[in-house]
Amino acid sequence: MRKVWRVCPGYGTLSLMTAGDAAIHVRGLVKRYGDAIAVDGLDLEVWRGETFALLGPNGAGKTTTTEILEGHRKRDSGQVAVLGQDPQTAGRRWRSRIGIVMQESSDVYELTVGEIVRHFAGYFPRPRPAGEVIELVGLSGKERSRVSTLSGGQRRRLDVALGIVGDPRLLFLDEPTTGFDPEARRQFWELIRALRTAGTTILLTTHYLEEAEQLADRAAVINRGRIVAVDRPDLLGGRNLAAASVGWSDPQDGPQRAETDAPTKLVAELSARYGGEVPDLTVSRPTLEDVYLRLTGEDS
Amino acid sequence: MSQSSVLTQPAVDGEGRLPSAARLAVNRAGIELRQYFRQRDAVVFTFSYPVLMMLIFGSIFKGDVPHTNVPFTQYFTAGIAATGTMSVGFQGVAIGIASDRTDKTIKRLRGLPMPRISYFLGKLLSALTSGLVQLAILLAVSTLFFHLHLPTSAGRWLTLIWVFVLGLATCATLGITLGGMAKDGRSASAVVLPPFLILQFISGVFFTYSQLGPLLRGIGAVFPLKWMCQGIRSVFLPDTFQTQEPAGSWEHGKIALVLLAWTIGGLAVSLRTFRWHGKHEG
Numbered sequence: 001m002r003k004v005w006r007v008c009p010g011y012g013t014l015s016l017m018t019a020g021d022a023a024i025h026v027r028g029l030v031k032r033y034g035d036a037i038a039v040d041g042l043d044l045e046v047w048r049g050e051t052f053a054l055l056g057p058n059g060a061g062k063t064t065t066t067e068i069l070e071g072h073r074k075r076d077s078g079q080v081a082v083l084g085q086d087p088q089t090a091g092r093r094w095r096s097r098i099g100i101v102m103q104e105s106s107d108v109y110e111l112t113v114g115e116i117v118r119h120f121a122g123y124f125p126r127p128r129p130a131g132e133v134i135e136l137v138g139l140s141g142k143e144r145s146r147v148s149t150l151s152g153g154q155r156r157r158l159d160v161a162l163g164i165v166g167d168p169r170l171l172f173l174d175e176p177t178t179g180f181d182p183e184a185r186r187q188f189w190e191l192i193r194a195l196r197t198a199g200t201t202i203l204l205t206t207h208y209l210e211e212a213e214q215l216a217d218r219a220a221v222i223n224r225g226r227i228v229a230v231d232r233p234d235l236l237g238g239r240n241l242a243a244a245s246v247g248w249s250d251p252q253d254g255p256q257r258a259e260t261d262a263p264t265k266l267v268a269e270l271s272a273r274y275g276g277e278v279p280d281l282t283v284s285r286p287t288l289e290d291v292y293l294r295l296t297g298e299d300s
Numbered sequence: 301m302s303q304s305s306v307l308t309q310p311a312v313d314g315e316g317r318l319p320s321a322a323r324l325a326v327n328r329a330g331i332e333l334r335q336y337f338r339q340r341d342a343v344v345f346t347f348s349y350p351v352l353m354m355l356i357f358g359s360i361f362k363g364d365v366p367h368t369n370v371p372f373t374q375y376f377t378a379g380i381a382a383t384g385t386m387s388v389g390f391q392g393v394a395i396g397i398a399s400d401r402t403d404k405t406i407k408r409l410r411g412l413p414m415p416r417i418s419y420f421l422g423k424l425l426s427a428l429t430s431g432l433v434q435l436a437i438l439l440a441v442s443t444l445f446f447h448l449h450l451p452t453s454a455g456r457w458l459t460l461i462w463v464f465v466l467g468l469a470t471c472a473t474l475g476i477t478l479g480g481m482a483k484d485g486r487s488a489s490a491v492v493l494p495p496f497l498i499l500q501f502i503s504g505v506f507f508t509y510s511q512l513g514p515l516l517r518g519i520g521a522v523f524p525l526k527w528m529c530q531g532i533r534s535v536f537l538p539d540t541f542q543t544q545e546p547a548g549s550w551e552h553g554k555i556a557l558v559l560l561a562w563t564i565g566g567l568a569v570s571l572r573t574f575r576w577h578g579k580h581e582g
Contacts, residue, residue: 072410072577092318092413100411107405110338111331119331123324123412125316162408 022081023048023170023201024069029078031064031225038064040225042078048169051192051202053216053233055209057296061225062205063174069203070100070172083170096124099168099200101159101176109148113139116147117161124166137161137191153184160191164200171195173204177211189214209288219288221295228295237291246270249280321418328414328422332396333429346430349387350438353380357506358446370541374449377442378532379505381435385464386499386525388431389471390478391492393423397479398488410576420570424472431468448536456535459552463531466559470524473566480574499525510544517546524562527555 024046031039039061046052056062067073068080071087071094080086085094108116117134121127134143137157142150150158156176163171173192177185185208192215196202206212212219213233220230221237229237244263248270250256260266263283270278286294319327337343357380361372400406409419442448451457475492482488502512502520512520520526533541534550542549 070411092415093315095411096315096318096413098411102404102408102411107400107403107408108335110335115331115334119327120412122319122327123414125318166413 021047023050023083024052024203025079025081026065026069027079029065029068029080030076031061031068031073032076037225039068039075042222042226044220044227044230046201046203048201049196049199050217051196051204051215053212053219054203054205054222055207055212055219055292056222060222060296062222065222066172066174066203066205070098071095096166097169099163099166099171101163101171101173110146112144112146113150113158113161114143116158117165120162121165126167127165128167130165133161133165136164136194138187153180153188156180157188157191160188164195168200170201170203173202173206175206176204177206177208185211209292213288221292223296229291233288236288237286237295239286239288239291242286245282245284247280247282247284248278251279255280318413321415322421324414324418325421325425328418329425329429332422332426336426336430346388346392347434347437350380350384350434351441353383354438354441354446365541365544368541368544370537371447371449373442373446374536375533376506377438377446377448378536379529381438381464381532382467382503382525382528383500383505384434384438385431385468385528386471386496388434389427389468390475391489391496392430393427393472393475394479394482394492395485395488396423397476398482399485401482402484406576416571416574416576420473420476420567420574423476424469427472427475428465428468431464435464451535460532460535463528463535463555463559466556466563467524467528467531470528470559470562470566473563473570474524477566477570477573480570495523499523502526503529505529510546524559527558531555 022045024044026042026044029039029042029044030037042061042065044065054062054065064073068075069082069087071082071090074088080088082090083094083097087094111119113134114130117130121130121133131143134140137160139154139157139161142154147155147158160173160176163173176192177188180188189211192202192204196215202215204212204215216233218230219233219236220227222228231237234240243259243261245257245259246263246266247255247257258266267278267281267283270281354377357376358373361376364371365375397406400409439448439450443450451460478491479488482491499520500506502516503523503526504510504512504520505525530545530550531552533545534552539550545551547554
């Protein structure tokens, strides 16, 4: 483990272990715009190598937080260390270890895929080979095509190529699959999983809860500038502990539904009652969406 | 999507050297020129500017500058060369930077390990290149169709080069300053047009500077265009024409000083005021 504590002064109580394992470490982050508080005492820890999803409604403070972590906005107070350094003062070396995938792009239409990826590689001390990156994002056949001729999904993959060509340790992915069709989204997920396997830490902001569930090791729900829950997507907000909903069809009484803490026991009873198969059996826990809506108060 | 590709693991420590600011500037200029020359409409407009101006002035002003035996062509070729340089440097760079903000180029660039100075120098280098092409077209057209006499001494060509380079650097730094403050491409063109137009009238571009009243002359003398024109006149007009200049000489030293002062001042202001993150962004 590298001795990260040397480069993050002001962390009196932070142990070497914690600082070394955290790609992102945030304590009590506050950001105001005039009278409005965008981020209100936010704490966040993203471990090296994990894919971490930041979920939350519009205006919850996701973008502001991400921009502070990227070094593009100044905070009003709180401690922030990204890859062991304060983004507000970190230099070019730090920036060369970070990749940012933008939400949209209309700036490189006249260039070919190969030209723009090679150009971006030129900013970094040790870039990935451009051809390898283009292949990785599935644009090999498009290397000589102008960006203006790419489809929306191909353009997003190009954005990812530009975000990873510098071989970043930490990648910021902002709403990466907005506007994708389901097939393109699944392909994109494969790409993100491949990056994770290669050891890249990924901070993903997304509106798609399914995406967080598919990709993230852990997810945080942010609401009104604070983190209201952090956990594995399947455990988030106590999803796993919530009552299960068991549904079946009774031959006489029609569709039935029961909420229970012991679904296995109920299913066994039903199985005995119907002599084997339970007609139209379903067992479900609250979806991530249910939990999300509860946490962000949008169901009230 | 190819899952089989081998991802190279980053070297954890002992990372490679960061590219120098100068190399990044050259890379920026290269990619910007490539993008620029593929936008056919912009290219056609930039390079037809000197030709159109020559056609207009060549058909209006015939003969010699009054009280001299200097053909008018020599005079307004110098003026068009200077305003063309200002157009490429000042308007071109200001609108270019503002458009970079509109189309999110700046947003993309701010996430890269690149100092601002490389971005600025990239703009300057690409403006120098297109300015040079524009100047070459102007001189070719003037010589072929309007009987322009090109300078014959190496010293005069040298003067042309330094006045052009320094003048363009001055205009480009001012373009960077203004373009960096503009909200988008449209507001940038609105902001840069008035100074461009007004300075053309008070800098002795198309009629002799000495005909202007002392107040306008004084105002014109504060700004770079007057000095760029004067410098380029010293390339295309005979030394006897110096008597027509307010100071009675070409004032090369003063030209260099004024342009340098504007460049340094412009650069200092733009480095202080330029933000990767526009204040108009959410």
